[in-house]
Amino acid sequence: MSYKILAINPGSTSTKIALYEDEKEIFTNTINHPVELIDKFENVEDQLNMRRELVMSNLREKGFDIKDLSCVVARGGMLPPVKSGAYIINDLMIDRVENRPVMEHASNLAAPIAYGIAKKAGVTSYIYDSVMTDEFTDIARISGMPDIPRTSSSHVLNTRAMAIKAAKKLGKRYDELNIIVAHLGGGISINLHSGGQIIDLVSDDEGPFSPERAGRVPCRELINLCYSGKYDKKTMQRKLRGNGGLKAYLNTLDARDVEKMIAEGNQEAKTIYEAMAYQIAKGIGELATVVEGKVDLIILTGGIAHSKMLTSWIEKRVAFIAHVEIMPGENEMEALAFGALRVLRGEETAREYTE
Numbered sequence: 001m002s003y004k005i006l007a008i009n010p011g012s013t014s015t016k017i018a019l020y021e022d023e024k025e026i027f028t029n030t031i032n033h034p035v036e037l038i039d040k041f042e043n044v045e046d047q048l049n050m051r052r053e054l055v056m057s058n059l060r061e062k063g064f065d066i067k068d069l070s071c072v073v074a075r076g077g078m079l080p081p082v083k084s085g086a087y088i089i090n091d092l093m094i095d096r097v098e099n100r101p102v103m104e105h106a107s108n109l110a111a112p113i114a115y116g117i118a119k120k121a122g123v124t125s126y127i128y129d130s131v132m133t134d135e136f137t138d139i140a141r142i143s144g145m146p147d148i149p150r151t152s153s154s155h156v157l158n159t160r161a162m163a164i165k166a167a168k169k170l171g172k173r174y175d176e177l178n179i180i181v182a183h184l185g186g187g188i189s190i191n192l193h194s195g196g197q198i199i200d201l202v203s204d205d206e207g208p209f210s211p212e213r214a215g216r217v218p219c220r221e222l223i224n225l226c227y228s229g230k231y232d233k234k235t236m237q238r239k240l241r242g243n244g245g246l247k248a249y250l251n252t253l254d255a256r257d258v259e260k261m262i263a264e265g266n267q268e269a270k271t272i273y274e275a276m277a278y279q280i281a282k283g284i285g286e287l288a289t290v291v292e293g294k295v296d297l298i299i300l301t302g303g304i305a306h307s308k309m310l311t312s313w314i315e316k317r318v319a320f321i322a323h324v325e326i327m328p329g330e331n332e333m334e335a336l337a338f339g340a341l342r343v344l345r346g347e348e349t350a351r352e353y354t355e
């Protein structure tokens with residue numbers, strides 16, 4: 001028996017859909033939303049009907065009948081802390097992401113779109129590996145300031161899928177290895193998988209800067225800047241997420257542009273780009289201490305893992321900890337489809353969403 005799975009992944013400027021038959025990709029389609037269209041909406045949640053209709057018309061164009069689906073799987077939105085793996089989408093989850101999300105984010109649109117399609121098709125819908133997956137140990141939650149406990153948020157969908165894939169390649173079970181995975185995309189996060197759970201991580205505001213994010217910056221100076229009277233709250237937030245990192249130093253979000261600058265002899269670009277690699281390596285080193293150095297594998301993934309220059313700088317600094325496996329790309333559609341497939345095959349159990 002084979003399974004047909006529809007995966008839905010809304011990002012800030014696009015909605016990706018993919019159809020899989022078991023492990024085989026039938027099609028993946030990226031529906032781009034021009035900035036002028038996105039800007040017409042006051043907030044992300046208001047884009048739901050527009051995106052839902054585009055997904056449906058795209059499926060119609062493909063001549064695909066949703067009645068053939070086995071399930072629909074969606075990127076997890078900004079929920080309160082959840083476990084890794086699959087959750088069945090229910091009314092409570094829809095109410096949360098539509099009306100009470102923890103944060104505004106395009107991923108909040110995924111579950112409502114999936115739920116609607118699944119209802120029409122008469123099948124179950126799931127979210128898989130939400131960014132809000134929280135499996136921290138108690139000691140990992142302590143920050144040093146009781147008002148601000150550490151919380152867990154990272155690029156779980158891609159990193160966990162790559163860790164599971166790499167364990168399989170080694171002929172081992174995912175839950176018997178200690179694996180550090182760095183997702184190197186527009187945002188960067190690094191997480192530690194141990195005993196089948198993400199027990200700690202270096203989030204995108206605690207660690208390396210990235211193409212668009214500032215990462216960890218000296219706190220005392222950050223407070224001074226906030227109260228300098230020069231910037232409002234929104235501007236300060238954008239300095240951390242959106243206008244930080246490579247964008248702030250070199251005015252580009254694209255690592256390939258930076259490599260071009262370096263090839264043309266731009267010394268500042270080289271220093272900044274190498275500093276990003278240096279900070280990523282430090283983040284990996286930090287997590288190695290959590291498992292007392294007993295790391296089985298380090299994985300570098302995400303779009304920037306395509307870069308030989310950056311990955312070789314990182315590898316040089318962390319190879320003493322464990323073997324470094326490069327698994328480039330963001331691989332999220334495959335991660336969603338394969339996660340749902342494990343549920344349909346009974347290899348994993350989907351949880352019921354409660355609060």
Ligand SMILES: Nc1ncnc2c1ncn2[C@@H]1O[C@H](COP(=O)(O)OP(=O)(O)O)[C@@H](O)[C@H]1O
Nearest residue numbers: 185186211253254255256302303304306307330
């Ligand atoms: N061949 C490449 N070399 C270096 N960087 C690359 C390459 N291909 C893509 N990238 C970079 O990958 C980043 C986006 O990564 P991706 O994982 O797709 O992003 P996101 O996490 O934002 O979805 C961009 O900064 C882009 O420059």
Ligand SMILES: CCCC(=O)OP(=O)(O)O
Nearest residue numbers: 131153154155187189204
């Ligand atoms: C680190 C949380 C997930 C996240 O920031 O995702 P994007 O980089 O896709 O915005």
